[in-house]
Amino acid sequence: MTQPEQAGVGTVALVTLGCGRNEVDSDQVAGALAAAGFPLVAHPDEADLVVVNTCTFIAPARQESIEVVLDACDSDRPVLVIGCMAQRYGAELRAALPEVAAVLGFSDYPRLPQIVGAVVAGQPLPAPASPAIEARHGLPLLTAAPSAPTVTGIASPRQRPSPPTAAFPVRTVPRGPWAHLKIAGGCDRVCTFCGIPSFRGRFASRPLAEVVAEARWLVDQGVRELVCVSENTTSWGKDLPDGRKGQADLIRAFGAIDGLERVRLLYLQPAEIIPELLDAMAASPVVAGYYDLSLQHASPRVLARMARSGGAERFLRLIADIRARDPRAVFRSSFITGFPGETEADVDVTEQFLIDARLDWTGFFPFSVEDGTPSATMHDQVAAPVTRARRDRLAQVAEAVAAAAADGFVGRTLSVLIESATDSQAVGRSYREAPDTDGEVRVAGCATPVGQMMAARVVATDGVDLIAEPVTTVGA
Numbered sequence: 001m002t003q004p005e006q007a008g009v010g011t012v013a014l015v016t017l018g019c020g021r022n023e024v025d026s027d028q029v030a031g032a033l034a035a036a037g038f039p040l041v042a043h044p045d046e047a048d049l050v051v052v053n054t055c056t057f058i059a060p061a062r063q064e065s066i067e068v069v070l071d072a073c074d075s076d077r078p079v080l081v082i083g084c085m086a087q088r089y090g091a092e093l094r095a096a097l098p099e100v101a102a103v104l105g106f107s108d109y110p111r112l113p114q115i116v117g118a119v120v121a122g123q124p125l126p127a128p129a130s131p132a133i134e135a136r137h138g139l140p141l142l143t144a145a146p147s148a149p150t151v152t153g154i155a156s157p158r159q160r161p162s163p164p165t166a167a168f169p170v171r172t173v174p175r176g177p178w179a180h181l182k183i184a185g186g187c188d189r190v191c192t193f194c195g196i197p198s199f200r201g202r203f204a205s206r207p208l209a210e211v212v213a214e215a216r217w218l219v220d221q222g223v224r225e226l227v228c229v230s231e232n233t234t235s236w237g238k239d240l241p242d243g244r245k246g247q248a249d250l251i252r253a254f255g256a257i258d259g260l261e262r263v264r265l266l267y268l269q270p271a272e273i274i275p276e277l278l279d280a281m282a283a284s285p286v287v288a289g290y291y292d293l294s295l296q297h298a299s300p301r302v303l304a305r306m307a308r309s310g311g312a313e314r315f316l317r318l319i320a321d322i323r324a325r326d327p328r329a330v331f332r333s334s335f336i337t338g339f340p341g342e343t344e345a346d347v348d349v350t351e352q353f354l355i356d357a358r359l360d361w362t363g364f365f366p367f368s369v370e371d372g373t374p375s376a377t378m379h380d381q382v383a384a385p386v387t388r389a390r391r392d393r394l395a396q397v398a399e400a401v402a403a404a405a406a407d408g409f410v411g412r413t414l415s416v417l418i419e420s421a422t423d424s425q426a427v428g429r430s431y432r433e434a435p436d437t438d439g440e441v442r443v444a445g446c447a448t449p450v451g452q453m454m455a456a457r458v459v460a461t462d463g464v465d466l467i468a469e470p471v472t473t474v475g476a
Contacts, residue, residue: 010048010120018055026452027171036113053083058368298353299346305307330362338387340378362398
């Protein structure tokens with residue numbers, strides 16, 4: 001590897017767009033750059049070079065990615081474009097954005113330190129090499145050179161406790177009391193609206209030992225909550241020796257990690273949920289009773305056109321089954337409105353489902369035409385104004401349901417992970433709230449430090465947020 005001292009050291013800022021999986025990718029990229037000697041800074045204005053990790057999930061995400069890249073190019077500092085949009089539309093971006101220094105796909109990630117060094121020094125980009133680097137999970141495995149220097153404010157690989165049982169991609173030290181943990185990547189499903197498999201590749205589980213090793217390392221760095229992400233978490237293990245039944249072993253392994261307070265599983269595919277996973281989650285002392293179900297719609301007719309299975313009746317049975325196992329269960333899901341061929345009757349089905357299911361958190365996305373997907377050329381495309389009106393209608397119903405669900409927590413005692421605090425109030429999350437997407441718990445008169453768990457009794461609600469007071473006994 002060309003050391004940055006030879007090519008000119010510069011500070012680097014990473015701007016990350018999109019989901020938690022992209023956050024993990026950025027952590028890995030930042031860790032590799034830091035290990036190679038590049039100081040990382042928080043804001044692009046402080047950097048000599050900006051790396052933008054883009055998202056291409058839906059049209060608004062692509063538009064935001066382009067806008068962020070153009071904003072970064074307004075200064076005289078060079079810009080590198082990476083991430084899902086760079087992988088999927090690399091040639092188009094290179095043609096449309098000549099002002100960027102480079103557009104890099106996933107296969108370029110192992111040589112990012114050399115590329116950054118060359119760009120900062122004003123040298124030509126290094127030619128692609130073909131080292132024996134294993135590419136997995138839609139992202140090459142980034143490892144640090146043994147002689148990597150220490151960077152101020154960033155722990156080098158030498159300073160990090162390396163687990164003896166498994167290796168994992170180098171990443172930056174977490175910046176708070178929770179962190180994403182990527183347990184798999186890629187997707188084998190063929191949903192007619194989604195282009196992710198075309199650029200993230202086939203589903204690949206990370207081995208149990210590797211996941212647990214990284215989880216222990218994160219806890220050693222001060223993390224108290226892990227948020228497990230993948231394209232499809234309930235597929236984890238299907239390509240490993242024990243199959244998907246090994247998911248119960250993963251849940252139990254989390255419970256054996258000292259210092260780990262809470263684990264949250266995101267992206268549960270209803271068609272793949274197995275009883276062993278539900279039993280293990282309900283019995284686990286650390287895995288939250290937080291069920292993030294990937295439903296997308298409630299009308300069986302629309303779901304069939306999406307190449308998905310299920311419908312309102314089946315989903316309600318699943319939710320009832322989970323609640324029977326875990327009476328404290330909370331639920332999140334998201335829905336697409338305006339899918340080609342969707343009728344008002346289909347929307348009625350989803351509306352009634354929302355009322356019956358009593359979901360705690362719900363998101364809505366207007367249908368977005370994705371290049372190369374079957375839905376892009378389906379007949380009966382729904383007009384954008386109709387799609388937005390349906391989204392707004394369902395969102396209004398979901399907001400009322402969510403407010404009622406929040407009211408049901410009044411009087412309960414929860415374990416709250418504190419994330420910010422002032423002299424008069426601490427703010428955190430219980431098992432009910434995932435970071436970045438859901439509400440919060442505000443605790444008045446709390447002296448618990450940031451990063452610690454505290455017991456709080458809910459005394460009121462503010463919309464979907466909970467208002468609580470400190471107590472001495474933890475109840476959930």
